[in-house]
Amino acid sequence: MDPGDLILFERSLQHAVGVHDGQALDAALLELGWHDALGHDTQTAIATLFSLQGSEHTTSASLDHVLTLRLGLERALPSGVVLPALGQVDPPGEYEGDHLVVRGLGSAALEDHEETIVVARDGHATVVVDVPTAALTVRRIHGMDAELELVEVTATLDVMEARQKLSPSAWPSSVALCQLAVGHELVGAARKMLELARRHALERAQFGQFIGQFQAVRHRLAEALVAIEAADAMLGAAWEDESPTAAAVAKALAGRAARTAARHCQQVLAGIGFTSEHELHRYIRSVLVLNELFGGSRTLTTALGVELLTTQQLPALVPL
Amino acid sequence: MEIAEFRLALDSWLDENESLLIDERRAAATLDEQMAHLAKVKRMAYEAGFMRWGWPERVGGFGGSTMLRAYLGEALTSRDMVEPGIYSMTEVLAPTMIDYATPELAAAMVPRLLRGDETWCQGFSEPGTGSNLASLSCRATRTTGGWSVTGQKVWTSLAQFADRCVLLTRTGTPDSAHKGITALFVDMDSPGITVRPIETMHGAAEFSEVFFDDVVVPVDRTLGEEGQGWAVAMDLLPYERSTALWHRAAFLGRRLQLLLRAAPSGALDPGAVGEVAQLLYALRARSRTTQRRLAGGERLGPETSIDKVLVATAEQAVFDLVADGLSTDVLIKDDPTSERWRREFLYSRAATIYGGTAEIQRNIIARRLLDLGADR
Numbered sequence: 265m266d267p268g269d270l271i272l273f274e275r276s277l278q279h280a281v282g283v284h285d286g287q288a289l290d291a292a293l294l295e296l297g298w299h300d301a302l303g304h305d306t307q308t309a310i311a312t313l314f315s316l317q318g319s320e321h322t323t324s325a326s327l328d329h330v331l332t333l334r335l336g337l338e339r340a341l342p343s344g345v346v347l348p349a350l351g352q353v354d355p356p357g358e359y360e361g362d363h364l365v366v367r368g369l370g371s372a373a374l375e376d377h378e379e380t381i382v383v384a385r386d387g388h389a390t391v392v393v394d395v396p397t398a399a400l401t402v403r404r405i406h407g408m409d410a411e412l413e414l415v416e417v418t419a420t421l422d423v424m425e426a427r428q429k430l431s432p433s434a435w436p437s438s439v440a441l442c443q444l445a446v447g448h449e450l451v452g453a454a455r456k457m458l459e460l461a462r463r464h465a466l467e468r469a470q471f472g473q474f475i476g477q478f479q480a481v482r483h484r485l486a487e488a489l490v491a492i493e494a495a496d497a498m499l500g501a502a503w504e505d506e507s508p509t510a511a512a513v514a515k516a517l518a519g520r521a522a523r524t525a526a527r528h529c530q531q532v533l534a535g536i537g538f539t540s541e542h543e544l545h546r547y548i549r550s551v552l553v554l555n556e557l558f559g560g561s562r563t564l565t566t567a568l569g570v571e572l573l574t575t576q577q578l579p580a581l582v583p584l
Numbered sequence: 585m586e587i588a589e590f591r592l593a594l595d596s597w598l599d600e601n602e603s604l605l606i607d608e609r610r611a612a613a614t615l616d617e618q619m620a621h622l623a624k625v626k627r628m629a630y631e632a633g634f635m636r637w638g639w640p641e642r643v644g645g646f647g648g649s650t651m652l653r654a655y656l657g658e659a660l661t662s663r664d665m666v667e668p669g670i671y672s673m674t675e676v677l678a679p680t681m682i683d684y685a686t687p688e689l690a691a692a693m694v695p696r697l698l699r700g701d702e703t704w705c706q707g708f709s710e711p712g713t714g715s716n717l718a719s720l721s722c723r724a725t726r727t728t729g730g731w732s733v734t735g736q737k738v739w740t741s742l743a744q745f746a747d748r749c750v751l752l753t754r755t756g757t758p759d760s761a762h763k764g765i766t767a768l769f770v771d772m773d774s775p776g777i778t779v780r781p782i783e784t785m786h787g788a789a790e791f792s793e794v795f796f797d798d799v800v801v802p803v804d805r806t807l808g809e810e811g812q813g814w815a816v817a818m819d820l821l822p823y824e825r826s827t828a829l830w831h832r833a834a835f836l837g838r839r840l841q842l843l844l845r846a847a848p849s850g851a852l853d854p855g856a857v858g859e860v861a862q863l864l865y866a867l868r869a870r871s872r873t874t875q876r877r878l879a880g881g882e883r884l885g886p887e888t889s890i891d892k893v894l895v896a897t898a899e900q901a902v903f904d905l906v907a908d909g910l911s912t913d914v915l916i917k918d919d920p921t922s923e924r925w926r927r928e929f930l931y932s933r934a935a936t937i938y939g940g941t942a943e944i945q946r947n948i949i950a951r952r953l954l955d956l957g958a959d960r
Contacts (some may be wrong), residue, residue, distance in 0.1 A: 462956065517865075569854030569859070
């Protein structure tokens with residue numbers, strides 16, 4: 265996009281995300297051409313939308329489109345899409361003997377579609393199966409953050425014929441793209457928490473001064489900003505690098521940064537930040553859940569460490 | 585010169601000259617030996633042209649992007665040809681000379697630094713002036729013969745080797761704070777200068793106390809205008825937090841890579857290894873963004889404090905991991921390689937102290953980036 269188009273695109277997304285949520289947001293995104301943008305300017309489309317979703321605490325079914333973008337599907341959406349189970353990066357489906365076992369998450373919009381795409385492991389192969397949505401057990405998740413409007417999807421089905429076999433790199437690169445999307449959402453939420461805490465520190469006075477003048481408070485907020493900027497820089501680097509390793513590093517850093525920000529910002533907001541009257545808790549809830557989508561930071565970090573110890577090789581990421 | 589072309593030419597030159605550019609005794613080298621080797625590497629790289637790319641033509645450079653300098657330092661560091669701390673002094677001091685010295689002075693002096701003919705130091709901290717730099721009191725008075733400087737500096741890195749010093753002096757009233765500071769470029773062989781090296785806990789006299797007793801400095805050695813010293817310091821510090829950091833990140837990457845090979849099986853916790861690697865990648869990502877801004881002609885400022893917090897955190901994390909994974913080497917073995925791990929571990933303890941403490945960086949972030957107002 266040229267700079268003029270980009271500003272226009274960002275403004276219309278900002279408006280859409282600010283006004284709409286859930287399925288209304290899906291409709292608004294379709295109207296303003298986000299899905300087209302996803303195809304031809306993937307980074308801008310994902311980074312802009314998901315940062316906004318994070319900072320506005322809104323949700324949409326856009327992650328479905330991100331997940332399927334690089335699968336190389338012969339027939340595109342609309343269908344429902346099953347996302348990996350909480351904390352997982354593996355496909356949500358697995359062929360076990362005579363059965364196709366499905367265990368994953370999805371967006372609330374999944375139930376509106378007659379068919380749902382399930383990516384499944386079949387031995388060493390990864391395949392795509394079209395499953396009638398009615399055959400899946402779909403449970404609306406309240407959990408830590410009901411506002412994310414996620415559903416839990418489970419099923420044990422008789423073996424169904426796969427519609428398509430995926431190339432070996434299709435699933436890892438789709439996961440990487442989703443990790444970047446959720447990474448941006450986490451950073452967006454973390455920046456919002458920092459802004460809420462910063463505003464509080466400039467308004468709340470104790471001992472005759474604003475609490476933002478106390479070094480203990482200032483350093484907590486500085487710590488949050490450092491973590492956020494580090495994660496954001498790594499997200500940018502991962503877009504350039506395009507490797508699954510870089511995306512996983514960025515996602516892990518974003519998840520950790522968001523939890524660091526949550527911890528410091530809640531402490532600065534103190535009592536009011538512990539209430540449901542203040543909006544901070546909504547962000548704390550969402551980053552806890554988002555951190556576990558497409559691999560939690562602890563899991564991703566340990567996996568990287570195991571890889572490094574096994575290969576004894578530090579991958580040369582982020583070249584000049 | 586494009587970076588890809590530069591990289592190709594440099595890498596093949598480094599391959600060809602590896603035996604000359606690597607100091608065989610490097611694990612056991614004293615600071616004096618490291619300094620001598622550094623001068624040799626700089627001279628070779630200058631004569632081959634690589635050290636001149638990325639510097640303006642008016643100071644003996646060939647022009648081109650500052651990214652070329654970043655890559656040269658990265659290549660020399662990651663091939664273990666130079667120690668990053670002493671190599672990067674050029675990146676800290678030369679840009680500010682170019683920004684603030686008279687064109688004649690910069691043209692005469694900067695090539696000597698690039699070529700390895702000279703070592704320069706940075707006279708900022710004083711016994712009573714650590715984090716609160718604006719409170720410095722080393723006095724410069726105008727006399728008929730120029731400036732007369734009297735006072736003391738401390739923690740002055742490489743002062744005992746230095747030919748010149750970028751010196752901050754008090755020229756205003758004692759309480760004039762940042763308004764009454766003037767920067768001077770001082771010859772270290774001037775009468776009245778005494779240097780006393782201070783031995784550090786990592787076993788090298790890396791920095792010194794420097795005493796000035798009626799030291800005469802010509803007026804044309806003033807960097808910027810009288811009273812503009814704070815601006816000079818604020819110009820210099822972001823350089824200390826940009827290209828030099830990129831080189832340091834390369835060094836940390838090399839040491840982490842060596843640790844992965846050297847640590848006994850089972851000695852390292854995978855989660856800890858993964859986290860340290862992520863910190864290093866994040867540092868590189870952040871520092872690369874800064875490199876690109878610098879190359880694009882942007883003026884760097886307080887946002888480089890984030891880079892500085894990241895490098896200090898990463899450095900201590902890498903060497904905490906070293907202490908875990910190579911505890912025998914770090915704690916009880918006495919061969920040169922083990923001594924080097926031990927020395928580097930100990931030096932990493934200073935990463936949150938030198939060049940502005942971790943606390944000062946966070947104060948800068950709070951005031952300048954988060955706009956939380958003054959501290960008090």
